[in-house]
Each structure stands twice: as structure tokens, then as C-alpha cells.
Amino acid sequence: MNQAWVFGDTDASLPSELLLQILSYLDAVSLLCAGCVNRRFYHLANDNFIWIRIFSTAFSPKRSNWKVNSVEKTAMSMKLLSVGDKEAGYWKKEYITKQIASVKAALARILKPLHPYTGLPIKTKEALRMSGLGWVIILKGNSGEEYIMEHVDLSINDSSVTAVWYGRDWPRLATLSTLDLCGVTPVFMDRSKTPTKNGPRWQSLIARFNLSHLARSPELGCDGRIRTFCLPPGLVVGLWKREEELAFVMANLHFHHLVERSTFGSAAVPYELPPHTPVLDDSPERGLRGYQLHVDMHSGGVFCLCGTFRNLFTSKEYIENEYMKLSVISFKNNTEHLPLIGKVGLSWKTNVFDGCIKNCSIMDLTLLEEYGKPFWCFSSPVRMRASPVPRHGPPFPGETYRVEHADAEGRVHVQLVRIPHSSEYFIVSLALYLPVAKVNRWFGTDY
Template identity: 65%
Template sequence: MATGRGWAPRQLLRCPGLGPPAGVTGLRKGPGVRPTSDLLKLYARHRECCRRVALDCALSLDGMPSEILLKIFAYLDAVNLLCVGCVNRRFYHLASDNFIWVRIYSTAFSPKRSNWKVNSVEKTAVSVNLLSLEDKEAGYWKKEYIAKQIASVKATVARLLKPVNPYTGLPVKIKEALRVSGLGWVIILRDKSGKEYITEHVRLSVNDTSVSVVWYGKNWPHLATLSTLDLCGVTPVFMDRYKSPTKTGDVHRPRWRSLIARYSLSDLTETTLMGCDGLIQVFCLSPGLLVGLWKRDEELAFVMTNLHLHQLMERSTLGSATTPYELPPHSPFLDDAPEYGLHGYQLHVDLHSGDISYLCGTFRNLFSKKEYIENGYVKLVVISFDNNTQHVPLIGKVGLSWRTNIFEGCIKRYCVDYVDSEGRVHLDLVWIEETKEYFVVNLALYLSVAKINHWFGTEY
């Protein structure tokens, strides 16, 4: 055989009941000659034969006796049994067999034993369950397992969300709650013909008050063909109580989808431009979605969002695929002296870009008088430009950090203006050359009068 860089035979794709073509053991990169067209055609025919044999195997599985199929299904876990039940009506009934599911149920929810001995009470309970299988309708223990498993996860998540930060009033064990629930986020890009492109989140970081989520990739659809973008929370239909999920979750398992917000991409470049550098330009879509476009050809580079922790689990799990979760009705909190305006309040600031934190602190004793109302907003001065003692230094290189699968960068900013339906934030920075650091010299919070009246039951 010729030597040098090229191709040489090696074992081909194996398929049950079908070996490699006669005279060919496969293709591999290494010392040898380039494959001829005849060899490539032979390889293609072999792959087609393998595909047909695999299809015949799948069809012949349905022709097996029910007793054999039940033996096979008994080796599957709960998730795979549910998937098998989606093949056809016969598989659905077989995969709902009570004898299979009572074993799964007892394994998952039986109390842990501290020794090898099983007391008579437990033995009796197991035997009663087995004797009562014939009295239960088909699929009874499957439903019982799913209901109890979901209830178990919900109870664990609720327990984790109880402890709150005294400064923010937000959950402090959000990371553990995300891990237990398997919660993740996807964006669904929909083109003008209705075709959907689902993208899993690539990066996720948990901050004091929010979760930062980023999506990027190589194969974005063309921006000109897109109409809408859906931001959704996704959770597994149910989690395994005793197995920790992966960081991004198992995307191949059945999952619930909860719509958080829907955005229009038809006029993206006409929305608010947040900043740009030599490679990208970043646009803001309300509420709180940043979309990065390559400057050269105006195509998607990345999508980024900050999800506030306030009722994040509810908003990400309790909605449907088409309708967001609605917050419960608010009962007005009556201010003790509304004629004096807002007073005695505190603001917690968590200034970050992704997992890079610049400032995290609490400002107390904030107030606003009625005469501070202007253009439908009540102004709360957090840091005054005229009071040097209030100016706060920031940590690190301040800017909007972004990343894709190819490049990363940071867009410098010296002024921040954010506006939505509930209020506005204005922040000014200055660079001190002597100390090589940024300072916040002005920070003002503008609250919507309509929001204040709704929250406090007042009439400003």
C-alpha cells in the first residue's frame, strides 16, 4: 500500500445483522491513498443498507409478542418509558403497565433503610401493593409516580425559595432552586413563514438580583427572514429525585415551555441603539432584551437578557407556550403619611455585565416629595452630582461585555439611560486618571406615578 498522508481502509459503520461490504473494511484518515469514486459509492450504498435494516428492526419490534416487549420495557427508566409510550397506541398501553411502574414508584419513594433488614411492616406494604395491582386501572401507578415526583420537586423548590436576602427581599438560594427544578431558558426565533428555530442558552450567571442569560451560535437564521423572538423558560416534565441534572439540562427529554415575553424583530434596527464597537452594534428591546448584530452585514451575533429574581420561578414555569404567567392581583400597601410623599426607602443596586460585577450595594433613607413629580415620574436622587461624599468608585473595566463563539469584547459607557413602562434610571460615570478607576457621580431613579398609585393606593 502506498505511504504518505491520505486515506486507508478501516472498519465501516456497523449495523445489526449487516457487516461491511465485501472487500471493504472502512475508511480512515492515515497513511494510504485517496479513496476512489467506486469506493465512496460502495460506502454510500452500505450506509443506505444500514438505514433500511435499522428501519426494518424498528418495524419488527412492533411485531413482537407483548410478553417480550414488557420484559424489554422493564429495563427502562421512567423518562424512557414515557418516550416509548409516544410511539403508537399499543406501545402506550404496554408502557403504562402497573407491574413496571409500581417497581419504579417503590424504588423512587420508598423510605431509605439504614440496614439490610426489611421489617415485616415494609414487607406487608410491598405485598399489599403487588396484590392490589389487579384492582387498579391501567396506568394508575404511572400517574401516581408522575404526580408524586412533580409534587416532590415543587416542595423542594418552595423550601429553597423561602430564605430571602434582608436587603433585597429576593431568594438567596436561587442557584440550588435552578438545579433542583432543571430550569433553563430558550429563545424561539420564528420566520415569516412560521418556521421555528429553538436555541438553548449558552452562558448563565446568577447575580444578587437577576440571572444573566446569553445565547450565541454559528447558524443563526437570516435576520431579514425573522418576524418574532419568544423568550421561554423550559423545565423537564419531571426530574429524577436522585440524579442531579446537567448544567444545561437534557434537551432531548420532554420539557414544559413557559412564555416569558415575545418580541418583534421586524424593525430591530429602528429600536434603541445601546452602543457599538468595531464589530457589533447592540439594540435594546423592551422588556430587557439586548440583541447584538454584526456591523458588517447586520446579522445576529448574540442575544442577552437579565431576568429579575422577583417571581422568576413562577414566570419561567407557570405560563404556557403561548401565554405568559400573570402575576396575582396586588393589594395596595397604604403609606402611613401619603401627603409627605415617599420617604424612608432603600435601593439595592447590582451593577454588572454578565458575570462581571462593578457595584453591589444598598442606599438607604431615600425620599421624594410631591413637588418632585415631573412628566409623570417621581424622582428619587440616590447619588447627587453636587455631593462629592456620595460618589462611589466602581471595580474593574466598566462596559457592556459581550461574547460569541468567535469573538468577545466590551463596549465602554459613561452614561446609562434605561426606560420602561414602570420607570427610568439615569447614571453618569467619570474616569479618574490619577487613580485609574471609574466613579458614579450621578444616579437618579424615576418611578412612574401610575406605578406608585397602583402599589400604594394613592392618587398623586
């Protein structure tokens, strides 16, 4: 039970000295809650003498013997002497800052081991559970008001996380300007307990999206009730057809640097990836070689494609319009052609209805370069569109379709054929187009 709430309306008659004595028995979380009771409790709960005790208990060096060396003793004495000189709340801020730093250090240790085949941290799912990491969206109105929403559904896929928000109390779309996607992490992490949403949390901005022209943007797909739109990177927004108002929001987050992006930024500034140090290519004349691709297509926890392709390569001859083409599945080699399992569709639900947008899904792509490091990663909605029969490919028995994705890191082009009798889709071509400028930056080359 939270002891801070037992006072009720009687606190006005209690002297501050007695209240401070009572507050001194609280732990950090209860003390922070006590500071929310009223203005008087807020000032009392900022007391530096209480917080330096909590700080010292949590972060003083732990020793196995009874002796404390003179340096540690002198440092603690200086802290105690300076307590009265600090502004109220100083040691509370120091404690919270130190707690956040310790959580980040623990997460960095967990994420250090990398998987030899995916190049991604082996223990991403463990880090998500241990940290209590979650995601919120912050809808900002044209007049400055904010609406914060916790995710309702969360699914953890092989290489991505899908978070979904829906409800009855969406603000009107016309009154909104932006949507902030943020990771939220408890300040206090106790590995022996399951993390909860109670208590203080810090926010890390992942991306900011403009909603002002959403309804006029190109559609991702629609059904009888919903129109969906894609806002890069990886956000799906569903609008009710009849009212043109928000129905749901779906964020697709690739595992690559996911924990860092969701915890190491601030509420206003996203986390910046560490600068890449070029890995010198010992034989650039041979082009790109030894690349590995893992690609999934899924929705609602159901996968229609899960493929890994190794030893991919290309040469300087395949540079076109400042892109290097990396061929994964070829038109001409039918032994490489892959089927999509089941029906392709983007599942959605709200607290009232659910449905499926045909010919749409989520694509997760992880491309590793020759040294096993992630070169290009994304998780994004994609749409299957009708496409003319390729001029340079063999004749196919059914209708042809294409799936495309493009961002600053590259382009994906997938060609599919629908078999008339079975209604199955086969991937007959898959190619990646990598910007020459990025390849040159990555390897210190000059293609």
C-alpha cells in the same frame, strides 16, 4: 443504559404481550424514551396498567407501619378497576402532571425564606441548581418553522442571571418573525442526582420579542464587528456588521420572581405575578420613606459598580409630571459621589470572535419599599452617552455623561463625570422617578 433501545429491528417479530411485559420493568424516564422508538412502541408505552403502577409507587401515601386504612385501600381498588375505562395514556398524563406539581411545590418551599436586606429569596441559587432550570430561545420563522437553541454560557450574578446564545447555524434574520425566551425544567427532579438535559422537560414562556424590525431599531452600541440592540425587557441582540445577521443573543434576568417566571408558566402563556394587596400608608402626608436601593453595573462577570443605599425618602413636594423623584446621590454633596471601578464595556463572544462594546453595561436594580418588599426590579443593558453639564450642579473638571433607563415601573437617571487625568468615571447624581399611579396602587393612597 436506556433499556428501551435494546430491541433494534427485532421488535416487529415480538408479540405485544411480551413487549408490554418487558416495558413494565422500565422506570418513567426509560418508558418515555421507549415511546420515541416508533409508532408501535409509542402506543405500547402508553399502557395504563404500566403507568398506574408507576403513579401508585410514586404518589401513594407512605406509611411507617404495615397497615393501610380502609379509605386508602378502597381508593386504590377504584383506581385499578377504572384503568380499562380510561383512554390510552391517561395515567401517563396524570403521572407527569403530578410530577410537575410536586416540583413546583418543592421550589415554592425553597424560595419562601426572604433575605432581610434584599427582599429576594435567600436560596435562589440553590433552587436553580436543584431544579436543573435552564433557558432556551425559540426562533420562529415567517412560515411557521421553529429553531430551538440551548444557552451556551450562563453566569449567575448577585441579583441576576445572564444567559448567552451563539453558534454557527443561525437562521437568516430576514426569515424570522419572533424570538421566544423560555425557562425549561426537567419534569422529574431527583435531589440525590445532578439534573441533566436528558428526559422530558416543560417550557415556561418568559417573554416574546419581535425581530421583524430589529436592524432598524436604535443601536445600543457597536464595535468593529458587532452592532448591538436592546429589546425590552433585558434582551441584547448582536448582529454582524458586515452581513446584518445574528451573532449572539444575551438575556438578562433579575432574580425577582425569576424561578416562578421560568417554571410556573406554560409554553404559550407567561406566568402572571400574584395580585398585589395594597399596604395602607399610615401617614401618606409624609411621602415615601425608608426605601432601600441596591444597584449593580457589570458585564462578563466583572462589576464596575456595586452599591447599596438605605433610608431613601421623598416628599409630595417632589412630584413632577406624574412622577415622584427619589434622590439617591446628589450633585451638591460630593461625599456621596461614587467611582466606577475599571472600564465600562459590554463583553461579548461567539465561537469565532469576541469583543467589548464601549460605554455599555448591564444594570441590575432592586428597590425595596419601606416594608422591605421589592417595589421595582430590573436587569437591563444601559448605555453611557455624552451629556451637557447640569445647570443646577457645581462645575466639574471633566466631560459629563448620563445613563438612563425607563420602563413601565419607573425611570433611572445617572449623571457621571470623566476625570481627564485618570480616565475614571464618577457618579455625581443618581435619581429614581417612580410613577405616582403605581405608588397610589401600592399603598392605597391618593397623591
